[in-house]
Amino acid sequence: MRTFTRFGVTAVVALVAVALTACGSDGGGAQGGENRPKVRLALDWTPNVNHTGIFIAQKQGWFEEAGLDVELLPYNNTSPDTLVSSGAADFGISFQDSFSFSKASGADITSVMAIVQHWATAIAVRGDRTDIKTPADLDGKTYGGFGAAYEEPKMREVIKNAGGKGEFETIVLGTAAYEAVYAGEADFTEPFLNVEGVQADLRGTPFKTFSYTDFGFPDSYNVILVGKTPWLAENSDTAKKFVQAVQRGYQFAAEDPARGAALLAEADPAAFGEQEMVSRGVKMMAEEYLLDANGVVGPQTAEIWTGLSGFLYDSGVLAGPDGSPLTERPDFSTWFTNDYLAPSP
Numbered sequence: 001m002r003t004f005t006r007f008g009v010t011a012v013v014a015l016v017a018v019a020l021t022a023c024g025s026d027g028g029g030a031q032g033g034e035n036r037p038k039v040r041l042a043l044d045w046t047p048n049v050n051h052t053g054i055f056i057a058q059k060q061g062w063f064e065e066a067g068l069d070v071e072l073l074p075y076n077n078t079s080p081d082t083l084v085s086s087g088a089a090d091f092g093i094s095f096q097d098s099f100s101f102s103k104a105s106g107a108d109i110t111s112v113m114a115i116v117q118h119w120a121t122a123i124a125v126r127g128d129r130t131d132i133k134t135p136a137d138l139d140g141k142t143y144g145g146f147g148a149a150y151e152e153p154k155m156r157e158v159i160k161n162a163g164g165k166g167e168f169e170t171i172v173l174g175t176a177a178y179e180a181v182y183a184g185e186a187d188f189t190e191p192f193l194n195v196e197g198v199q200a201d202l203r204g205t206p207f208k209t210f211s212y213t214d215f216g217f218p219d220s221y222n223v224i225l226v227g228k229t230p231w232l233a234e235n236s237d238t239a240k241k242f243v244q245a246v247q248r249g250y251q252f253a254a255e256d257p258a259r260g261a262a263l264l265a266e267a268d269p270a271a272f273g274e275q276e277m278v279s280r281g282v283k284m285m286a287e288e289y290l291l292d293a294n295g296v297v298g299p300q301t302a303e304i305w306t307g308l309s310g311f312l313y314d315s316g317v318l319a320g321p322d323g324s325p326l327t328e329r330p331d332f333s334t335w336f337t338n339d340y341l342a343p344s345p
């Protein structure tokens with residue numbers, strides 16, 4: 001997650017690791033207190049509404065009910081994909097686009113749950129930019145980006161699909177990108193609508209946004225839960241209990257966003273103290289992003305994986321372990337699994 005501030009907590013504030021204690025054991029995974037299986041989850045940023053289901057599961061005691069000792073690893077400059085692949089974490093919060101680069105380069109990880117079923121990000125400009133009516137108007141403008149290899153191909157494709165040439169300048173601004181758009185240092189950027197978008201509205205500086213899919217770009221599992229592939233196989237019972245507790249948390253938020261937002265604020269008051277922002281963010285997730293076509297949290301399909309990840313391969317930006325572009329199209333159906341989710345009702 002990329003932002004300048006989140007719920008009043010600046011990005012430089014370190015999150016203290018939270019140990020979620022429980023009882024019981026299923027015999028798998030590293031052992032925590034009283035021989036409980038220990039599960040380490042690497043966050044992608046400081047706590048924000050994309051983590052709603054995790055904190056709800058903690059607050060409701062569902063990790064404890066599953067007999068797990070869960071530890072949330074605070075965000076650092078090492079990506080969750082890398083932490084999970086190296087064995088420093090068992091699970092991590094990731095994104096389909098960044099996961100695609102990690103997987104192509106040899107990361108031994110598998111997506112086990114779609115947390116956000118659709119793009120929750122969008123192309124954004126200042127709300128008062130009357131000269132920018134469609135992405136085609138972004139030709140010749142400046143993109144405030146984050147330095148990821150997938151950003152420019154995506155922006156270029158959307159602009160071209162809207163009738164433009166796909167020609168623009170990029171400056172890497174990282175967490176300052178959102179402020180830079182309003183300061184006139186950049187013309188467009190890519191916020192999470194349920195986080196930075198809500199924040200911008202509340203402070204009276206709303207964004208004008210353009211959805212990628214409105215211009216023929218593939219949809220995406222914007223936020224995913226990933227696990228280390230061999231660990232999943234060796235600790236399948238523990239993995240199922242953990243994934244299903246997380247899934248239960250997000251399903252709760254989808255069905256009762258008001259209560260979900262309240263539980264989120266109770267779980268970490270320091271991070272989620274701005275209740276209006278939390279309430280709006282969770283409500284937006286529940287209404288637009290958490291549920292699949294069958295009203296369920298979590299399932300993934302080969303169609304979505306092949307769409308976005310296939311576009312990245314076709315664009316020639318996916319590189320193998322040696323740093324050279326992939327020459328053989330991956331079997332994207334092997335990049336994810338639904339096996340650890342709760343059975344569909």
